[in-house]
Amino acid sequence: MKPIRIIFTLLAIAIASITTTYAQDQLPSWNDGATKKSITDFIAKVTKEGSADFVPPAERIATFDNDGTLWCEQPLYFQLLFALDRVKALAPQHPEWKTKEPFASLLRGDVKGALAGGEHAMLEIIIVTHAGMTTAEFEKIVADWIETAKHPKFKRPYTECVYQPMIELLAYLRANGFKTFIVSGGGIEFMRPWTEKVYGIPPEQVVGSSIKTKYETRDSKPVLVRLPEMNFIDDKAGKPVGINEHIGRRPIAAFGNSTGDQQMLEWTQAGSGVRLMMLVHHDDAAREFAYGAESKIGTFSDALMVEAKKNDWTVISMKDDWKTIFAFASQAAP
Amino acid sequence: MKPIRIIFTLLAIAIASITTTYAQDQLPSWNDGATKKSITDFIAKVTKEGSADFVPPAERIATFDNDGTLWCEQPLYFQLLFALDRVKALAPQHPEWKTKEPFASLLRGDVKGALAGGEHAMLEIIIVTHAGMTTAEFEKIVADWIETAKHPKFKRPYTECVYQPMIELLAYLRANGFKTFIVSGGGIEFMRPWTEKVYGIPPEQVVGSSIKTKYETRDSKPVLVRLPEMNFIDDKAGKPVGINEHIGRRPIAAFGNSTGDQQMLEWTQAGSGVRLMMLVHHDDAAREFAYGAESKIGTFSDALMVEAKKNDWTVISMKDDWKTIFAFASQAAP
Numbered sequence: 001m002k003p004i005r006i007i008f009t010l011l012a013i014a015i016a017s018i019t020t021t022y023a024q025d026q027l028p029s030w031n032d033g034a035t036k037k038s039i040t041d042f043i044a045k046v047t048k049e050g051s052a053d054f055v056p057p058a059e060r061i062a063t064f065d066n067d068g069t070l071w072c073e074q075p076l077y078f079q080l081l082f083a084l085d086r087v088k089a090l091a092p093q094h095p096e097w098k099t100k101e102p103f104a105s106l107l108r109g110d111v112k113g114a115l116a117g118g119e120h121a122m123l124e125i126i127i128v129t130h131a132g133m134t135t136a137e138f139e140k141i142v143a144d145w146i147e148t149a150k151h152p153k154f155k156r157p158y159t160e161c162v163y164q165p166m167i168e169l170l171a172y173l174r175a176n177g178f179k180t181f182i183v184s185g186g187g188i189e190f191m192r193p194w195t196e197k198v199y200g201i202p203p204e205q206v207v208g209s210s211i212k213t214k215y216e217t218r219d220s221k222p223v224l225v226r227l228p229e230m231n232f233i234d235d236k237a238g239k240p241v242g243i244n245e246h247i248g249r250r251p252i253a254a255f256g257n258s259t260g261d262q263q264m265l266e267w268t269q270a271g272s273g274v275r276l277m278m279l280v281h282h283d284d285a286a287r288e289f290a291y292g293a294e295s296k297i298g299t300f301s302d303a304l305m306v307e308a309k310k311n312d313w314t315v316i317s318m319k320d321d322w323k324t325i326f327a328f329a330s331q332a333a334p
Numbered sequence: 335m336k337p338i339r340i341i342f343t344l345l346a347i348a349i350a351s352i353t354t355t356y357a358q359d360q361l362p363s364w365n366d367g368a369t370k371k372s373i374t375d376f377i378a379k380v381t382k383e384g385s386a387d388f389v390p391p392a393e394r395i396a397t398f399d400n401d402g403t404l405w406c407e408q409p410l411y412f413q414l415l416f417a418l419d420r421v422k423a424l425a426p427q428h429p430e431w432k433t434k435e436p437f438a439s440l441l442r443g444d445v446k447g448a449l450a451g452g453e454h455a456m457l458e459i460i461i462v463t464h465a466g467m468t469t470a471e472f473e474k475i476v477a478d479w480i481e482t483a484k485h486p487k488f489k490r491p492y493t494e495c496v497y498q499p500m501i502e503l504l505a506y507l508r509a510n511g512f513k514t515f516i517v518s519g520g521g522i523e524f525m526r527p528w529t530e531k532v533y534g535i536p537p538e539q540v541v542g543s544s545i546k547t548k549y550e551t552r553d554s555k556p557v558l559v560r561l562p563e564m565n566f567i568d569d570k571a572g573k574p575v576g577i578n579e580h581i582g583r584r585p586i587a588a589f590g591n592s593t594g595d596q597q598m599l600e601w602t603q604a605g606s607g608v609r610l611m612m613l614v615h616h617d618d619a620a621r622e623f624a625y626g627a628e629s630k631i632g633t634f635s636d637a638l639m640v641e642a643k644k645n646d647w648t649v650i651s652m653k654d655d656w657k658t659i660f661a662f663a664s665q666a667a668p
Contacts, residue, residue, distance in 0.1 A: 058536055135578055179538070192582045202392055203582030204513070205538075213578060215571035215597055222600050224578050231579075237549040244469055244547060244558050245565075246580060248526045248537030263549055266556050 026172040029165040029324040035278075036321065038314045039169065042276040043176050046252065053274045057177035061251040063207075063243060063264060064170070066184035066191060068257040068298040069280050070199060072161040074289040075152060076111070077297060079190050080122075082145055084111065086129035094128075131211055131228040134218070135189060138226055143193045156328055159198045163280075164327045166255070170199055173253070181251070183207045183243055185235035185260050189226075207246045209234045235260045240267035257282065258298045265313055277313040279304070284319040287329065360506040363499040363658040369612075370655065372648045373503065376610040377510050380586065387608045391511035395585040397541075397577060397598060398504070400518035400525060402591040402632040403614050404533060406495040408623040409486065410445070411631060413524050414456075416479055418445065420463035428462075465545055465562040468552070469523060472560055477527045490662055493532045497614075498661045500589075504533055507587070515585075517541045517577055519569035519594055523560075541580045543568045569594045574601035591616065592632045599647055611647040613638070618653040621663065 030036040045053040046060065067073035076084075087097070087106050097103035102121035105113035115121060130138070151161050170180050182191060182201055188208030195201045210231040213224040234242040240263050243251065254261070254268035257280035265277040281300060282291050292300040308315050316322070324330045364370040379387040380394065401407035410418075421431070421440050431437035436455035439447035449455060464472070485495050504514050516525060516535055522542030529535045544565040547558040568576040574597050577585065588595070588602035591614040599611040615634060616625050626634040642649050650656070658664045 058530065061538075188579070188582070196392070204395075204515075204580065206582060210579060213575050215574045215601070222574065222597070222604050224574060240549045240556065240558060241547050245522070245544060246538065248522070248540060263556070267549070270556050 026175065027165065027168050029168055029322060029330075031321055031323050033321065035314055035316055038276065038278075039172075042253065042274060043172070045274050047176050055252055055273065059249065059252065060173075060176070060178040061181065061247060061249050062173050062178045062253040063181045063183040063247075063251040063255070063268070064166070065256040065258070065261050065264070066182050066186055066208075068282065069255055069261070070162055070166050070170075070182070071158065072151070072154075072163075072288065073298045074282075074291065077186070078151075078158050078161075079186050080125075081152075081158075082142070082149070082190065083125050083129040085145060085149060086141070087125060090128065127228045130187065130190075131226045134223040134225055135213060136223065138189055139193050142190055146194050154326070154328075156326075159194055160328050161326060162198060163322070164324045164330065165322045166280075167199065167327075169255075170201070174200065178253070179205065181205045181207060181243075181247060183234065183239055183254075183264060185209055185233070185238075187211075188234075207234060207242045209238075237263050239264035243267065252276070254278075255280070257300065259301050259304050260299075262304055262307060265311070269311060269313075277311065278316055279308055279313055280316045280318065283317055284322075284325065287325045288318060360509065361499065361502050363502055363656060363664075365655055365657050367655065369648055369650055372610065372612075373506075376587065376608060377506070379608050381510050389586055389607065393583065393586065394507075394510070394512040395515065395581060395583050396507050396512045396587040397515045397517040397581075397585040397589070397602070398500070399590040399592070399595045399598070400516050400520055400542075402616065403589055403595070404496055404500050404504075404516070405492065406485070406488075406497075406622065407632050408616075408625065411520070412485075412492050412495075413520050414459075415486075415492075416476070416483070416524065417459050417463040419479060419483060420475070421459060424462065461562045464521065464524075465560045468557040468559055469547060470557065472523055473527050476524055480528050488660070488662075490660075493528055494662055495660065496532060497656070498658045498664065499656045500614075501533065501661075503589075504535070508534065512587070513539065515539045515541060515577075515581060517568065517573055517588075517598060519543055519567070519572075521545075522568075541568060541576045543572075571597050573598035577601065586610070588612075589614070591634065593635050593638050594633075596638055596641060599645075603645060603647075611645065612650055613642055613647055614650045615652065617651055618656075618659065621659045622652060 027036060027039065045051065046055040048054055064070055067077050084106060087103060091097055091107055097107060102114035102117045102125060146159055149158060150156060151158055154161055173180055180201055182195060182205065184191060186208050188206055188210045191208055192203040192206050195206055196203065212227040212229045212231045214227055215222065215224055232238065232242065239261065243264065250271045251268045252271065253276040254264050255278045256264060261279065269275050269277055282289055282298065284290060291298065293302050318325060361370060361373065379385065380389040382388055398404055401411050418440060421437060425431055425441055431441060436448035436451045436459060480493055483492060484490060485492055488495055507514055514535055516529060516539065518525060520542050522540055522544045525540050525542055526537040529540055530537065546561040546563045546565045548561055549556065549558055566572065566576065573595065577598065584605045585602045586605065587610040588598050589612045590598060603609050603611055616623055616632065618624060625632065627636050652659060
C-alpha cells in the first residue's frame with residue numbers, strides 16, 4: 001500500500017470507531033420512551049452545526065439542582081443529617097446543650113422534637129455546625145463525614161445514593177460540549193469537597209447557599225473564617241440570581257425536582273432558542289421514596305405540576321423512566 | 335515501506351512538529367530575563383509529570399486582577415469613565431442634575447470637582463448609572479459603550495488598551511492546562527460582556543464586585559433587576575473571599591498590580607507547592623503611564639513593594655520586561 005492509502009485506511013478506522021462510539025446508548029439506565037427522547041432530541045438539535053437550533057459550545061450551559069435531583073434527599077436532606085451527626089460529635093464540648101433546645105431533643109435522638117422549633121431551630125443547628133472554623137477545617141470535616149457516614153435506609157455512603165441515570169446524563173451532556181453546573185439550595189462548601197469525584201463537577205462549577213467568610217491571619221497564615229451569618233440562599237427566586245452571579249450566562253438546560261427549582265426552569269426557558277427543562281418526580285416507593293405535594297422535603301406541589309404541563313417541561317417518572325436508580329442496585333432493577 | 339514503518343514515520347513527523355511548536359517563544363512580547371524566566375520556569379515545574387512539583391490540570395487555577403493588570407486604568411478606571419459617559423447620556427431625563435452634586439460638576443466637565451465629594455459622590459454616580467435596569471439591559475448598555483467609546487490618550491477602543499504581554503501569558507497558561515480567571519474590584523457585569531472576546535475568559539470565570547439583583551416578572555417575562563445596593567466588593571481582603579466563593583479552589587498563580595491585590599497574592603502563596611505571584615509595575619511614562627505609591631488609582635504603595643520583596647513576588651517592570659505594551663503600538667516599540 002502507498003503511504004497515502006495507509007493514511008486513508010487509518011482515517012477510515014478512526015472514523016468507524018468514532019461512529020461506533022456514538023451509536024452506543026449513552027443513557028443505558030434510562031428506559032426508551034418520550035422522556036429519554038426529549039433529551040436525545042434536544043442534544044441532537046443544539047449540536048447540529050449549520051442548523052437554526054445550533055448552540056456554540058461556550059453557551060451550552062446545563063444546571064442541576066442537587067438534593068432530590070442528583071442524589072437522594074430522604075428521609076432528610078443529607079446536609080441536615082450531617083449537621084445532626086456534628087451536634088453529637090460536638091456535644092462533649094457543649095454541656096449546656098443537655099438542657100438547651102433544639103440540642104437537648106436532638107441528643108436524646110428526638111429529631112422531630114428538635115425540628116419542631118422550625119426555621120429558628122434549624123438555623124441554630126446550622127450555625128453551630130457550619131460556622132466558627134476556617135474553610136479548610138470545614139472542608140476536612142465534610143470530607144471525613146462523607147467518607148464514613150452511611151444512609152439510614154440504603155446502608156451505603158451518601159455519595160453512592162446518587163442517581164445513575166443522572167450521572168449518565170451529566171457525562172452525556174459533557175461529551176456533547178456542555179459545561180455542567182450544580183445550582184443547589186444546599187451549602188456550597190458542603191458540596192465542593194466531593195462533587196468532582198462523584199459527579200465530575202469541579203468546585204468552580206458548584207453554586208449553592210453560603211454563609212459569610214472573613215479573611216484574617218491565624219498563626220501568621222492567612223485563612224478564611226466561616227462566620228455565623230447567611231450570605232446567600234440559593235433557592236427559589238435565588239436560583240436565577242445565583243446563576244447570574246456565578247455563571248453570568250443563561251443555561252439552555254435545567255434539571256430540578258421541587259418547587260425550589262421552578263424559577264431556575266422559568267429563567268432557563270425564557271432565553272431564545274431550543275431549551276430543555278426537566279423535573280424528577282419521586283414516584284418509586286419500592287426502589288427509592290415516593291413523595292410530592294405533601295412532603296416538606298423536596299415539595300413537588302400540584303401548582304408545580306400544572307406549571308410543568310403548561311410550560312412543556314418534561315416530568316421524569318423515576319418509576320417508569322429509570323431502568324436503574326442507584327448503581328449499587330443495578331442487579332436488583334426490574 | 336511497510337505499514338508499520340509508515341505509522342512510525344507519521345508519528346515521528348507529528349512529534350517533531352509538536353516539539354517545534356513548543357520550542358517557539360510563547361511570550362514574544364516579553365523581553366528575555368529573570369521576569370520572563372520566572373514564568374517559564376514555573377510552568378515547566380507544575381506541568382512536569384512525575385515530578386514533586388507537578389500539579390494536576392484541574393488544580394491549575396490562575397487569577398488575574400483586571401484594571402492595571404490586564405488593561406490600562408489611567409487616567410481613570412475605565413468603568414468610571416463609562417459611568418461619566420452614562421451620566422451625560424442620561425442627563426436629559428434628569429433636569430434636576432443641573433443643580434445637584436456630583437452631577438452638576440460632572441455635566442460642566444469638571445470631573446475633579448464631581449469626585450471631590452469622595453466615596454459618597456462616587457457611589458451616587460455608580461448607582462444612577464448601574465442600577466434600576468434589568469441585567470439584559472445593562473449588558474446591552476455596556477456592550478454598546480465598549481464598542482464605541484475611545485480612550486482619551488490612546489484614541490483607541492478601551493478593549494484595545496489591553497497589555498499584549500498579558501494576553502500572551504493568558505494564552506500560554508491555558509495552553510498548559512490552566513483555567514484563567516479574572517478577580518477584579520471592577521463590576522462583574524461590566525466585564526462579562528467583553529472578556530471572552532478580548533481575553534478568552536468566559537463569563538463564568540469572571541469574579542468581580544456586584545450589586546444585588548432581584549428576580550421578578552416584567553411584561554410576563556422573568557427578568558433580573560439590578561438594585562441600588564452593593565452585594566459584594568471584590569477588593570483587598572474581599573479577593574480571597576470572592577475566589578473562595580466563586581472558584582472554591584486556591585489559585586497556584588496570581589497576578590495583580592496594586593495594594594488591592596496584596597491579599598489575593600498572600601492567599602495564593604499560602605497554599606502548598608510551587609506558586610507564582612506577580613505584580614505589574616507601571617513605570618513606563620513614555621509608552622503607557624508611570625505611577626505607584628502616590629497614585630489614588632492603582633496604588634502600588636511602598637509597603638507593597640516591601641511585601642513583594644519579602645515574599646519573593648516577581649515585580650514586572652513594564653519598561654524593562656515588556657517589548658510591546660499594546661498590540662496597536664507594536665510597530666513603535668523600542
